[in-house]
Amino acid sequence: MIARLSPRLTNCLAASFAFAFLLQNPTDAQAQSTIAKASDGENADIAVDPEGEETVWATQADVASPDKFFLPTIANLPNGNVASAVETFRAETVARLEQPYGMDFLPDGRLLVTEGTPGRLRIVEAGVLQSKPVDAIPLGPELSDHFKRRLLDVAVHPTNGWIYLTSAEGLETGPGARLVLSRGHIRDNQWVDGEILLQLDTPSTAGARIAFDPEGHVYVGTIDAEPEVEGGPNQAQDLSTPGGKILRLMPDGSVPPDNPFLDRQDAYPYVWAYGIRAPLGLAFDNKGRLWDSENGPRGGDELNLIQRGKNYGWPVITWGHPYDETPTVSRVDQEGMEQPVVSWTPSPAVAGAAYHHGGVFPNWEGSIFVTSLKQMTLYRITFDGDRMNLMETMLVGSDRLRDVDVDEAGRVYVITDGGTLFRLVPAEAD
Numbered sequence: 001m002i003a004r005l006s007p008r009l010t011n012c013l014a015a016s017f018a019f020a021f022l023l024q025n026p027t028d029a030q031a032q033s034t035i036a037k038a039s040d041g042e043n044a045d046i047a048v049d050p051e052g053e054e055t056v057w058a059t060q061a062d063v064a065s066p067d068k069f070f071l072p073t074i075a076n077l078p079n080g081n082v083a084s085a086v087e088t089f090r091a092e093t094v095a096r097l098e099q100p101y102g103m104d105f106l107p108d109g110r111l112l113v114t115e116g117t118p119g120r121l122r123i124v125e126a127g128v129l130q131s132k133p134v135d136a137i138p139l140g141p142e143l144s145d146h147f148k149r150r151l152l153d154v155a156v157h158p159t160n161g162w163i164y165l166t167s168a169e170g171l172e173t174g175p176g177a178r179l180v181l182s183r184g185h186i187r188d189n190q191w192v193d194g195e196i197l198l199q200l201d202t203p204s205t206a207g208a209r210i211a212f213d214p215e216g217h218v219y220v221g222t223i224d225a226e227p228e229v230e231g232g233p234n235q236a237q238d239l240s241t242p243g244g245k246i247l248r249l250m251p252d253g254s255v256p257p258d259n260p261f262l263d264r265q266d267a268y269p270y271v272w273a274y275g276i277r278a279p280l281g282l283a284f285d286n287k288g289r290l291w292d293s294e295n296g297p298r299g300g301d302e303l304n305l306i307q308r309g310k311n312y313g314w315p316v317i318t319w320g321h322p323y324d325e326t327p328t329v330s331r332v333d334q335e336g337m338e339q340p341v342v343s344w345t346p347s348p349a350v351a352g353a354a355y356h357h358g359g360v361f362p363n364w365e366g367s368i369f370v371t372s373l374k375q376m377t378l379y380r381i382t383f384d385g386d387r388m389n390l391m392e393t394m395l396v397g398s399d400r401l402r403d404v405d406v407d408e409a410g411r412v413y414v415i416t417d418g419g420t421l422f423r424l425v426p427a428e429a430d
């Protein structure tokens with residue numbers, strides 16, 4: 001029997017099953033597909049119930065027109081104090097934005113937020129959205145329909161004061177898009193000193209998260225080609241191409257002399273790690289370790305601990321399933337390829353990631369927060385060394401949570417595809 005369920009209902013269904021199937025270093029239980037959901041949360045809803053009888057498939061129209069996920073919606077946030085596992089918090093709406101995608105804090109505490117599709121950079125000062133976007137943000141040629149967001153991530157360098165941006169622009173000739181990494185400063189609400197550091201012809205302009213290691217190197221996650229969408233081959237295992245990689249640059253955009261593949265003639269010199277599928281979150285923790293949250297194909301979303309020169313397996317190994325009508329058991333491991341630290345099936349469509357340093361929420365110190373799109377939840381994950389210790393699921397059904405960040409005080413900021421910027425602050429006394 002084939003039925004069409006609303007995305008909201010599908011999400012509720014999936015949410016109720018998801019927790020039982022969160023696996024750490026997964027086992028064969030993975031193969032017993034319960035609810036197998038379409039990946040990426042960008043564009044599809046697919047679910048198979050535990051008996052495999054009722055199947056909910058995305059329509060072609062859903063896949064072709066993901067716009068419905070980006071209609072303005074008010075996030076469904078809890079009222080009043082919320083007692084979570086180890087902290088009691090309150091969710092507080094800060095601002096309404098248009099398709100926010102990325103955010104970071106300036107040293108003076110102001111929050112920078114990108115609005116993806118209109119391509120605007122906004123400033124939130126002392127909890128108030130400034131009415132005027134930053135002027136003169138450099139945007140190239142308009143994008144073809146398939147590529148929507150013009151401005152992607154924003155990140156403030158921890159020591160040199162430069163503000164880094166990823167943006168997407170159309171090609172002068174034909175379809176496709178170019179991913180651009182640039183940097184600049186904001187002076188009198190104007191983007192100045194702009195420099196382009198990297199330009200990549202890319203199969204997809206999602207992802208493109210920016211992170212900095214303690215030495216100040218710049219990292220960017222790039223999405224792999226999807227042959228079923230772009231027609232081209234996967235790039236993730238091909239070291240000569242920029243897609244499906246974690247890239248590493250010097251702050252000025254030059255190639256770091258200790259990047260891992262510089263002795264290989266054919267390798268793209270910025271490659272730091274490969275075999276990546278859809279890195280929608282990138283965050284360093286306080287130990288200088290890099291975490292990548294990425295979408296699997298249908299099942300097999302991952303949180304990876306990214307290390308120099310390592311291969312994270314896509315598309316050779318995955319805990320997800322191919323996009324066809326019969327979920328099949330995937331190949332899940334191979335010598336020389338890294339396993340995720342956390343693997344989610346069904347796919348919640350994980351997105352942004354951020355490290356929590358404590359502050360006003362001391363019991364969250366050391367956690368990694370990961371947002372999800374399809375499951376509309378915020379995960380808090382703790383670790384024992386490089387293994388997951390526990391995962392807490394918060395704000396279930398709130399909205400498609402696109403990205404998360406933590407301010408200096410330890411308040412947790414979240415942006416949603418529906419356009420809400422909210423933050424988690426300490427509970428008020430009753």
Ligand SMILES: [Ca+2]
Pocket residue numbers: 102103104154155404405
């Ligand atoms: Ca950020």
Ligand SMILES: [Ca+2]
Pocket residue numbers: 275302312313314317318338339340
């Ligand atoms: Ca992987």
